[in-house]
Amino acid sequence: MTTDALPGSAQPPVTTRDAAPVRKVRKVSGRRGGAVTMHEVAARASVSVKTVSNVINGYPYIRESTRQKVEEAILELGYQVNVSARNLRRGRTGLIGLAVPELSLPYFAELADSVIRAAEERGVTVLIEQTGAVRERELEVISGQRRQFTDGLIYSPLALGPDDVGELAVVAYPLVLLGERIFGGPADHVTMSNVEAARAATRHLIERGRRRIAVVGAHPGEGVGSAALRVQGYRRALEDAGIPFDPALVAEAGLWHRATGAEAMAHLLDAGVELDAVFGLNDALALGALHELHRRRIDVPGQVAVMGFDDIDETAYSAPTLSTVHPGREEIARTAVDLLLARIDDPDDERPFQQVIADYSIVARDSTAVVQA
Amino acid sequence: MTTDALPGSAQPPVTTRDAAPVRKVRKVSGRRGGAVTMHEVAARASVSVKTVSNVINGYPYIRESTRQKVEEAILELGYQVNVSARNLRRGRTGLIGLAVPELSLPYFAELADSVIRAAEERGVTVLIEQTGAVRERELEVISGQRRQFTDGLIYSPLALGPDDVGELAVVAYPLVLLGERIFGGPADHVTMSNVEAARAATRHLIERGRRRIAVVGAHPGEGVGSAALRVQGYRRALEDAGIPFDPALVAEAGLWHRATGAEAMAHLLDAGVELDAVFGLNDALALGALHELHRRRIDVPGQVAVMGFDDIDETAYSAPTLSTVHPGREEIARTAVDLLLARIDDPDDERPFQQVIADYSIVARDSTAVVQA
DNA sequence: CTGAAAGCGCTTACAG
DNA sequence: CTGAAAGCGCTTACAG
Helix, strand or coil: CCECCCCCCCCCCCECCCCCCCCCCCCECCCCCCCCCHHHHHHHHCCCHHHHHHHHCCCCCCCHHHHHHHHHHHHHHCCCCCHHHHHHHHCCCCEEEEEECCCCCHHHHHHHHHHHHHHHHCCCEEEEEECCCCHHHHHHHHHCHHHHCCCCEEECCCCCCHHHHHHHHCECCCEEEECCCCCCCCCEEEEECHHHHHHHHHHHHHHCCCCCEEEEEECCCCCCHHHHHHHHHHHHHHHHHCCCCCHHHEEECCCCCHHHHHHHHHHHHHCCCCCCEEEECCHHHHHHHHHHHHHCCCCCCCCCEEECCCCCHHHHCCCCCCEEEECCHHHHHHHHHHHHHHHHHCCCCCCCCCEEEECCEEECCHHHCCCCC | CCECCCCCCCCCCCECCCCCCCCCCCCECCCCCCCCCHHHHHHHHCCCHHHHHHHHCCCCCCCHHHHHHHHHHHHHHCCCCCHHHHHHHHCCCCEEEEEECCCCCHHHHHHHHHHHHHHHHCCCEEEEEECCCCHHHHHHHHHCHHHHCCCCEEECCCCCCHHHHHHHHCECCCEEEECCCCCCCCCEEEEECHHHHHHHHHHHHHHCCCCCEEEEEECCCCCCHHHHHHHHHHHHHHHHHCCCCCHHHEEECCCCCHHHHHHHHHHHHHCCCCCCEEEECCHHHHHHHHHHHHHCCCCCCCCCEEECCCCCHHHHCCCCCCEEEECCHHHHHHHHHHHHHHHHHCCCCCCCCCEEEECCEEECCHHHCCCCC
């Protein structure tokens, strides 16, 4: 080692031929050269590397005095395990992948947040990949180079459909599927009861006296995915209450963004459709609808009640605050991580793939409050 | 190798003692055991491993016929480089860290998005870490275990201040600092001209005839960080125009969220402060203010113009759309990645630390439109 | 242009 | 409870 100067430091290079036995300040080195190795720790503690390794990995049967010697040496030398070497030896990386459409979409940003936290609790690190909800890139994620970096993948496709189950069949690493695009795939699957949740959301509106409930975000002609399932739940709730289904109340929105929600809402209003409530199939759509209603000075919830789906942070801050469906994002994240780690820990486990359905709950806020007469 | 069944497959375990010379379908294996090695490729192509390595790493002086033999063998065997082994040998991981407060905050979600894209173009992968803007965790990131995984770090602290420069001094890996909390630290630094941008934003309002311009999001008593700098820019613009500064127009908001923006706005209005414009020190604050104005049926921009800062996606979708400052997020991300990679590629480079200031621009939207008389 | 061989820093049977 | 040694799969001087 020739210099301790920071790389790129403005100071003149200092050649340290240190005579001092122990350095005062040991810099936090990244993975770069000259790092302390296990052998040096072993030498200093007068034990074998095996023993150092045992201490580090929490092997239980170590004499207390030995453990202490080793721990002291580790501290004194500022030793850190070389992760690449460990990975090479173990055949693991300690990293799991998370593939989502885009972090710019609040729901997925929050999902990523939850997955990172859940993984952290289990001592693993998350590598996020963005697919842009582009079919080609969603397929690329499955077999791309990044799979070399990770022990498994949590995969939330938006463009793939049931026909792509075959693409997943080639996967030989632990995989957990999220969402409603592919069912029965060769992977564990965490999802939610979209139909029941949407039914409950609609019932929530009906119970508050609403009868003309519009839906924003439908994907007409699509048989799979969240849109189809949630519209189905909406229709069930109408049936339950004996309210006839009126197609005029169903507004399409391909992308589930605020902008499309506002547009769809505008279409409904411009068409003169009579309505006293709006169910946005996700929160962004509902917030878009809310803005459009505001813009037209239509009182929420006085004239029109609004309901969303996802319970993103923002819904607690909008004016009025938005009632929505809490889809158990934390639970979904935790379950996905746990399922993945179970497969990673025991790759020869032959137990059948699991499908876990997360609990949802209705979050009642101001946008669906009962207005005092 | 005993079985090709998917791990955890419901099928009975199949012991493959394959006699067939070539497998039909090779599964995309993660990092798990039994993967093809370079030696097998070398054997099949009848060359040495060195040659295979050369082909893979694009070493130029290889006979065309040799290259083809090797490439065929790679294809036939479905060979993929073992990243852990390569990393161990190279002393690099190909991963860079990105530490941000929270992905749930739209600005940071979008920043992460941009950094991931920029890194992807350069062939490196990003590992995101969340600090929650908690001082303790921001410090932990600097020396934590994850630094073992990455070749360098892009670091965006929110809780640390100038006094913490010392904490960075121990860092011996390439580091790029983002934001306005720490200046002159031992690292490259990408920032923006907060003062000038805020001044331009305020001027934008003044040019549209506004004179009573409120500021939302100030941090009274704080000398560093975005809040102080942006308020400074605001005051300069007032001076430029000969408008006296009125402290009553400055509203505090510790956290820069939609909710606090709405609260601050409410305070201003309840206090009866006369105003014809609001400058939110970030977009979330401005959007919160916008909602509060809507709620009170105060027309934007008719009665009050609203300006934000950050140009998050959402500002293009709000009603009315929000004028804001475009801080060159993409440029910041790209520059940060490039600076970091330059240090990683040449760790012995002694060139002084750079401070790069990204260009900003004013985005004029409906919330500051000039209203026809 | 290509080969034989050392070594990156761990973990883990195998012995004792 | 601990040690000596092999080997994970690469890359890279060193030779030719």
